[in-house]
Amino acid sequence: MKHTTLGDLDVSRIGLGAMGMSVFYTGAGTDDAESVRTVQRAVDLGVTFIDTAEVYGPYVNEELVGRALKGRRDEVVLATKFGMISHADADGGIGVLDGSRANIRTAVEGSLKRLGTDHIDLYYQHRVDPDTPVEEVAGAVGELVQEGKVRHLGLSEAGPDTIRRAHAVHPVTAVQSSYSLWNREVEERVLPALRELGIGFVPYSPLGHGFLTGTLRSPEQFDEGDWRRTSPRFQGENFRRNLALADEVRAVADEAGATPAQVALAWLLSRGEHIVPIPGTKRVARVEENTAADTVELTAGQLAKLDSLPPAAGRDHSEEERRLIER
Known part of the structure; x- marks a missing residue:
């Protein structure tokens, strides 16, 4: 596995996103033993960058990752996220943005315990909290860095202005x-x-929530708890139009002698040196397929075909979700 850097943090060129092992996607949480094997197989293959969050479950995904990495913690860069649970709320405040210093300190102790570690390598603010200045967030994480509980600060779905303000207080790694x-x-x-x-960049959902793999042909493939049922991009005419985009990716894959997933990841790797996608999967076979993408060399013509693909039809997120995203 090739390596690159996020800021001064050395990581494998392709990471592993663990969210779908536990929540939000069809089949999530139905086979934890296979998910554990998937994490361990990724590490065997040279993946050194594992991504989770306290809100995934909540909590159960961090616990799963902790079990999978028992005895192998030092082989990986471990990333998790805070700020989408308000621990001050009696009901746990699931989905409530809270970037306060008190909340961060409560969150980090829980994550450390669930992950079975004494430090988190990359600690992301999961979404920007409009009620807490990002300078305060960066300062609070900076204190955790000084204490050795966290190594690096990250931000998720933050816009340029927010990134600059945070970076001025404490270096943002990714x-x-x-x-x-x-x-x-x-x-x-x-x-x-x-x-x-x-600052390094970590693309999540690099396979378009599975669409770019070419294996999704109907919304009927999703179970009732699958969040994609609420995504405009996976509904009605949008879904049918987007099948053509997936077919174009498959055509390039056939030409390159690779799978559509590998082509989608190889395209991302071509976008810059310090870009580290974290494709998610809960299956060993898929992690083997995805990690092999760093050996795929696309030609200039193939990259040009992919660059010229039309935008996907429909919004990627619902309007409620988009309110939490800065661009």
């Missing part, structure tokens, strides 16, 4: 946002700012 062949909004403002500041 920003995580949705980025793929069918979601390229970050190219306009976010990526240029990150390159200017020397």
Whole structure:
């Protein structure tokens, strides 16, 4: 596995997103033993960057990752996230944004315990809290860095202005946002700012929530708890139109002698040196397929075909979700 850097943090060129092992997708949480094997197989293959969050479950995904990495913690860079649970609320405040210093301190202790570690390598603010200045958030995480509980600060779905303000208080190592062949909004403002500041970028959902793998042909493949049922991009005419985009990716894959997922990841790797996608999966076979993408070399013509693909039809997120995303 090739390596690169996020800021001064050394990581494998492709990471692993653990969210779908526990929540939000069809089949999540139905086979934890296979999910544990998937994490361990990823590490065997040279993946050194594992991503989770306290809100995934909540909590159960961090516990799963902790079990999977028992005895192998030192082999990986471990990332988790805070701020989408308000611990001050009697009901746990699931989905309530809270970037306060008190909440961060409560969150980090819980994450450390669930992950079975004494430090978190990359600690992201999961979404920007409009009620807490990001300078306070950066300062609070900076204190945790001084105490050795956290190594690096990250932000998720933050816009350029927020990134700059946080970075002025404490160095931001990486920003995580949705980025793929069918979601390229970050190219306009976010990526240029990150390159200017020397901050790494971590694309989540690099396979378009599975759509770019070419295996999704009908919304009927999703169970009732699958969040994609609420995504405009997966509904009605939008879904049918987007099948053509997935077919174009498959055509390039056939030409390149690779799978559609590998082509989608190889395209992302071509976008810059300090870009580290974290494809999510809960299956060993898929992690083997995804991690092999760093050996796929696309030609200039193939990259041009992918670059010229039309935007996906429909919004990637619901209006409620989009309110939590800065661009």
